Every structure is written in C-alpha cells, then in structure tokens.
Amino acid sequence: MAEKAKAPNGKLGVMIVGLGAVSTTFITGVLMTRKGLAKPVGSMTQYDKIRVGRGADKKYLKYKDIVPLADLNDIEFAAWDVYPANAYESAINAEVLKEKDIEPVKDELVKIVPLKAAFDKNYAKRLEGDNVKDAKTRWDMVEQIREDIRKFKEETGVERVVVLWAASTEVYVPVNEKVHYKLEDLEKAMKDDDRENIAPSMCYAYAALKEGAPFIMGAPNTTVDIPAMWELAEQTKMPIAGKDFKTGQTLVKSGFAPIIGTRCLGLNGWFSTNILGNRDGLVLDEPANFRTKEVSKLSTLESILVPEDQPDLYGHGNDEDTQYYHKVRINYYPPRNDNKEGWDNIDIFGWMNYPMQIKINFLCRDSILAAPLCLDLVLLSDLAARAGRYGTQRFLSFFLKSPQHDYTEDEVPVNHLFQQYVMLKNAIREMGGYEADEEID
Numbered sequence: 001m002a003e004k005a006k007a008p009n010g011k012l013g014v015m016i017v018g019l020g021a022v023s024t025t026f027i028t029g030v031l032m033t034r035k036g037l038a039k040p041v042g043s044m045t046q047y048d049k050i051r052v053g054r055g056a057d058k059k060y061l062k063y064k065d066i067v068p069l070a071d072l073n074d075i076e077f078a079a080w081d082v083y084p085a086n087a088y089e090s091a092i093n094a095e096v097l098k099e100k101d102i103e104p105v106k107d108e109l110v111k112i113v114p115l116k117a118a119f120d121k122n123y124a125k126r127l128e129g130d131n132v133k134d135a136k137t138r139w140d141m142v143e144q145i146r147e148d149i150r151k152f153k154e155e156t157g158v159e160r161v162v163v164l165w166a167a168s169t170e171v172y173v174p175v176n177e178k179v180h181y182k183l184e185d186l187e188k189a190m191k192d193d194d195r196e197n198i199a200p201s202m203c204y205a206y207a208a209l210k211e212g213a214p215f216i217m218g219a220p221n222t223t224v225d226i227p228a229m230w231e232l233a234e235q236t237k238m239p240i241a242g243k244d245f246k247t248g249q250t251l252v253k254s255g256f257a258p259i260i261g262t263r264c265l266g267l268n269g270w271f272s273t274n275i276l277g278n279r280d281g282l283v284l285d286e287p288a289n290f291r292t293k294e295v296s297k298l299s300t301l302e303s304i305l306v307p308e309d310q311p312d313l314y315g316h317g318n319d320e321d322t323q324y325y326h327k328v329r330i331n332y333y334p335p336r337n338d339n340k341e342g343w344d345n346i347d348i349f350g351w352m353n354y355p356m357q358i359k360i361n362f363l364c365r366d367s368i369l370a371a372p373l374c375l376d377l378v379l380l381s382d383l384a385a386r387a388g389r390y391g392t393q394r395f396l397s398f399f400l401k402s403p404q405h406d407y408t409e410d411e412v413p414v415n416h417l418f419q420q421y422v423m424l425k426n427a428i429r430e431m432g433g434y435e436a437d438e439e440i441d
C-alpha cells in the first residue's frame with residue numbers, strides 16, 4: 001500500500017512566480033479567509049468530503065480529517081515578478097477584487113514585495129518591467145533563484161517550500177530530444193546558456209527541485225513536462241505537476257464532453273472562443289504565446305471523445321475527414337479585463353445522424369476560478385512530498401488542463417473530469433492510510 005503522509009512540522013512557504021491577477025487573488029483570499037472575512041469557495045481541500053471505509057465503517061470526511069494538510073494559518077508567501085509592484089498594488093491594479101476585499105489585509109500584502117524575476121523578454125515580448133535579475137547565463141539564473149529560496153527559508157523559518165508558476169505564458173518551446181530528454185543534457189544547455197531551448201521557467205523549476213521544493217506549472221509551458229525534469233524530480237524525490245490551471249472553458253469541456261461520450265451521441269464539431277482583457281490576455285495576443293495555450297487547450301477533448309474508439313460517433317468532420325472539427329480561439333479585448341466571456345458551440349448528432357446544437361455561454365472570472373486551484377495544488381503537492389510521492393502527480397490532473405503524462409511511452413493522459421476526480425479521491429485515501437477503492441474504467 002502507498003505511504004501515509006507525515007504530519008507537517010512547521011510553516012509552509014509558498015513562493016509564486018508572477019505576482020499578477022491570479023497570484024494576488026489567491027494570496028488575498030487566503031489572508032482574508034485567515035481573518036474570517038472571506039470564504040475559500042471552490043477549493044476542494046477546504047470543502048470537499050470524501051468517503052473512506054465501506055459498509056458500516058463508511059464515513060464522509062473533509063480532506064483535513066483524512067490527511068495532514070498544512071493549515072492556512074501556517075502559510076508564508078513570497079513572489080517573483082518582472083514589475084516591482086508589491087502584492088497590494090498589484091491586487092489593486094488587477095481589478096479582480098473590490099477594494100473592500102483587499103484593504104483589510106493591506107498590511108500583509110504590502111510586505112510581499114516581488115523578488116527580481118528570472119526573465120528573458122524573448123519569452124514574453126509584451127512585458128516591459130525592469131525588476132529583473134542580471135543573469136549572465138541560464139545557469140546563473142538557476143543559482144540566483146536557488147539563493148532566493150534559501151534566503152526566504154532562512155528569513156521566515158519555514159520548514160518546507162512549494163514553488164508555483166502563476167506567471168505569464170511563455171512562448172512555445174518545442175521539446176528537443178537533444179536538450180530536454182536527459183538531465184545531463186539539460187544541465188549542459190543551461191551552462192552553455194542555450195537561450196532558445198531553456199526557458200526562464202525551466203530555471204525556476206530546476207532551482208525549486210534542487211532546493212527540495214515541489215514545482216507546479218500553472219501555465220501551459222512545457223517546463224516540467226520534459227523527461228529531463230522527470231529525471232530531476234526522481235533524483236530529488238520531489239513532486240511536480242502541470243500544466244495549465246483548468247479554470248473556465250476547459251473545465252466546462254472536460255465536464256461536458258463526458259455527457260456526449262457517455263450517452264453515445266456523435267460529435268461533428270466543437271468551437272470554443274472567448275474574450276478577455278487582462279495582462280494574461282495581452283500576452284496571449286502574441287501568436288507565439290498563444291500557440292503554447294492552444295496546444296494545451298486542444299488536448300482535452302481528443303482523449304475523452306476518441307475517434308479511433310468510436311469511428312461512427314467521432315470519426316468525421318474535420319479537414320482530413322478523420323475526426324470532428326475542434327477549434328479554440330482566445331481574443332484580447334481590454335474592456336472585459338479579468339471577466340472572461342467564453343462561447344462554446346457544439347455540433348452533435350443523434351439517432352440516424354440527425355444534427356443538434358448545444359451553446360454554452362460562460363461569463364466567468366478568470367482569477368476567481370484560478371485562485372482555489374492555486375491553493376489546492378500547493379497544499380496537495382506539499383502533502384504528496386510528505387507522503388514520499390515524487391515525479392509527475394497524476395492525481396492533480398483534476399486541476400489541470402493538459403495533464404502531464406509520459407509521452408515517450410505513449411501514455412494517454414486522463415482528461416475526463418470525473419475519472420480525474422476518482423484519481424484525486426484515491427490519492428487522498430492512500431495518503432490518509434486508507435485503501436484506494438474506486439476503479440477508473
């Protein structure tokens with residue numbers, strides 16, 4: 001049976017890359033919850049109840065009553081950002097939360113001043129900030145980030161650190177076997193300052209793992225989704241997770257597609273488009289950055305509604321006549337700021353191929369949906385480390401758009417929301433000393 005998680009013995013440091021809309025909404029919400037002034041709605045670790053035991057022994061318990069989760073009062077925050085604004089200023093600038101929901105924790109937010117970012121403008125052309133490390137090489141970047149982590153530990157006395165990427169999406173870095181497959185090649189490329197193949201995010205991830213901190217990738221960047229990083233996670237015995245917070249449209253997709261699949265309805269096409277106007281939208285307006293997002297968003301449907309498994313239902317529609325047509329668009333539209341509006345048009349068909357349509361119009365709030373995921377991913381990866389789990393944490397797929405999987409072995413990721421939920425529940429059961437008892441078929 002899997003290992004039971006050890007109880008924490010001190011504070012948890014949460015170091016966030018990027019102090020923008022998502023991070024400040026996350027931090028402010030945690031601080032407000034601590035004061036009893038807000039509720040962490042949407043967070044599985046704070047609300048969900050799981051069944052443990054069977055028959056007469058059956059109980060439904062919150063996660064904290066099954067596993068030794070870190071308490072919200074024991075979290076210390078730090079962040080890196082390209083812009084020097086502190087967490088208070090950045091939360092105000094982001095315009096996600098109303099001032100009345102920020103002011104009560106202003107004193108604590110003001111103290112979160114971003115450390116200099118490990119940044120390369122070629123990876124996010126639209127960012128202009130100058131709170132940036134002066135790094136000679138990628139290896140130098142790594143060294144400086146490691147130093148930041150050590151210093152933060154010393155200054156705050158935290159026992160453990162988790163590093164979460166909630167920074168802008170970087171340009172797409174295609175996986176290059178010569179650099180990204182073996183750890184020694186990755187390290188060599190960092191030392192040789194191979195700026196094309198080594199994104200700044202990889203430097204953060206490498207530094208975190210070396211310093212004994214789990215690393216979570218909340219954007220679609222390939223960062224820890226490469227064999228060299230899997231090797232490093234094995235070597236350092238650290239959990240990693242990614243990629244891309246599953247918040248609005250993809251959450252709907254991974255929850256809705258199973259309705260079509262389970263009832264054996266057919267699909268001709270699924271068109272998803274949305275408008276958003278925050279800084280994330282601005283960065284994604286750049287085609288090379290959007291490409292990273294597109295790859296991540298497209299992967300969801302293909303593993304839930306599989307053309308090869310059901311050619312009659314999913315085997316027509318697109319250019320090559322091999323499967324349904326699936327298109328994803330993101331449009332930068334400043335007036336909406338963080339309040340994203342998404343439209344999904346789903347062309348399905350039923351009995352004797354008669355066509356029907358489903359329209360979903362989701363008027364969501366990006367950072368409001370992402371903040372609870374940040375909390376859950378941070379608390380659960382810290383828990384996983386204490387349970388001796390390392391490498392890619394598949395049970396965290398529930399929170400991610402494009403779950404990491406071993407593509408070198410043709411592993412298929414689980415994208416089906418309810419199968420992912422079974423994986424999550426079973427991992428919690430195991431880390432609490434119970435048996436995993438639901439099959440994923």
Ligand SMILES: NC(=O)c1ccc[n+]([C@@H]2O[C@H](COP(=O)([O-])OP(=O)(O)OC[C@H]3O[C@@H](n4cnc5c(N)ncnc54)[C@H](O)[C@@H]3O)[C@@H](O)[C@H]2O)c1
Pocket residue numbers: 017018019020021022023080081082083094117118119120124127129165166167168169170200201218219220244245246247248278279280365366367369370
């Ligand atoms: N909100 C959602 O629903 C959602 C869903 C999935 C993924 N994401 C991802 O989360 C990330 C954050 O989103 P956001 O809305 O907070 O964006 P944001 O633009 O408000 O904040 C990102 C911050 O990261 C900083 N940054 C960029 N590169 C950096 C680097 N190398 N080091 C340190 N800081 C860096 C930027 O200066 C910016 O302040 C984005 O990548 C976004 O794609 C968000």
